[in-house]
Amino acid sequence: MIKTIALNMAKNLGDILDSEETIEVYAYALQLVLTSVLNLILILLAAFWLKIIPTTLAFLAVFIPFRSFGGGVHLNTIPRCMVVGSFLILGSAYLATENGIQLYWLYILFLLSLLFTLLCIAKWVPAGTEKNPVRDPKIVRMQKRNMLITTVVGTGLVNVFILSGHNDLALAMIAGAIISAVLISPPGFYLMGFIDRILNNFGKGVINS
Numbered sequence: 784m785i786k787t788i789a790l791n792m793a794k795n796l797g798d799i800l801d802s803e804e805t806i807e808v809y810a811y812a813l814q815l816v817l818t819s820v821l822n823l824i825l826i827l828l829a830a831f832w833l834k835i836i837p838t839t840l841a842f843l844a845v846f847i848p849f850r851s852f853g854g855g856v857h858l859n860t861i862p863r864c865m866v867v868g869s870f871l872i873l874g875s876a877y878l879a880t881e882n883g884i885q886l887y888w889l890y891i892l893f894l895l896s897l898l899f900t901l902l903c904i905a906k907w908v909p910a911g912t913e914k915n916p917v918r919d920p921k922i923v924r925m926q927k928r929n930m931l932i933t934t935v936v937g938t939g940l941v942n943v944f945i946l947s948g949h950n951d952l953a954l955a956m957i958a959g960a961i962i963s964a965v966l967i968s969p970p971g972f973y974l975m976g977f978i979d980r981i982l983n984n985f986g987k988g989v990i991n992s
Contacts, residue, residue, distance in 0.1 A: 815861075822865045829873055838876040838955035841944075845937050845959030846872065849900075852929040854909040854917065855966035856975040863982060871962055879955035889950055889957075893941055896960045897934070903967045904930050910967040934960075 823843075830839035858864045884892075903910075909926035911917035917926070937956060944953035965971040 818861050826869050826872055830876060833877060835876045835880045838879040838951055839872065841952040841955035842872055842876050842959040845956045846963050848933045849960065849963035852926050852933060853963060853967045854911055856972045858975055859979050875958040876955055879951050879958060884950060884954055889945065889954060893957050896957050897938060900934050900960055900964045903964045907967050
């Protein structure tokens with residue numbers, strides 16, 4: 784359904800811009816946008832049902848810009864990305880809401896996440912994929928700068944939340960930073976590749992059974 788809607792929108796856009804040769808590119812981009820919006824709506828509805836809206840928003844406040852500026856690995860299909868991504872977001876937000884972490888452990892986790900994020904910025908941001916590598920030096924510098932600015936802002940917000948006693952929101956933001964940084968790093972690429980292989984084998988087993 785989303786693919787059909789995106790294709791129709793792309794055809795209309797191609798007619799308006801008089802560039803029918805790029806309709807497939809428009810359709811793919813629109814499909815990604817529509818899928819992301821739908822996925823975000825579903826996540827927020829699930830968060831509302833689970834009563835974890837504040838920590839979910841805190842997680843997304845870090846996760847979305849980190850993924851936008853830092854890049855990173857994706858699973859092979861959009862449905863897989865939606866399911867696994869939603870599980871990571873909602874699971875992290877739920878744990879941040881339910882688990883009362885002691886202050887010194889929160890600071891230790893925050894320091895480790897900050898150091899790992901800075902390492903990712905220095906070595907791997909922006910982390911392109913084989914299909915979409917990022918090699919333009921200007922884009923690389925811009926994405927590193929944007930990622931660093933986001934990290935500074937996030938660091939400030941985490942400290943504000945901790946000082947004001949909102950440890951659950953601070954923990955959710957730290958979790959968003961850690962998961963985003965892992966998906967930027969080589970271990971994250973390996974882990975997502977491992978999950979893809981498991982799902983591929985599972986799909987073959989279902990078909991052959």
